Amino acid sequence: MRPALWLLLAIATAAAVYVSTFADYTGTTRVLASVGSGVVFVGSALGLWLTSSKE
Template identity: 80%
Template sequence: MDGIRDPTPAAHRAAGGAQQEEPLMKPVLWLLLLVSTVAAVYVSTFAHYTGTTRVLAGVGTGVVFVGSALGVWLTSGKK
């Protein structure tokens, strides 16, 4: 390959790469999705936040929700 070296470590390739990490990642992403949903409901209904605090709490829970939902979607391979 004209001196181009594969940057992936041999141990990582031999272990199957990211596929070996995936069994732990899916439950964590689902847990984050659930926790962010519960947190968003709490912030919007029970917490007595007002003004900027309420907006920042809502944005924070929304970002975690979207990120974990995207992670769940990207790790759900067709089998």
């Protein structure tokens, strides 16, 4: 489970960088792409935090 969350975190980071620097998205498309990558990023980070060991 944790490796999949790490992979999602890396993909969301790469997607956010792509959307903010290279993509020619404008208006609503750019907002939706940014929000989508942000939701995946926050969700995977939260999942990693929740599944961490408490030792």
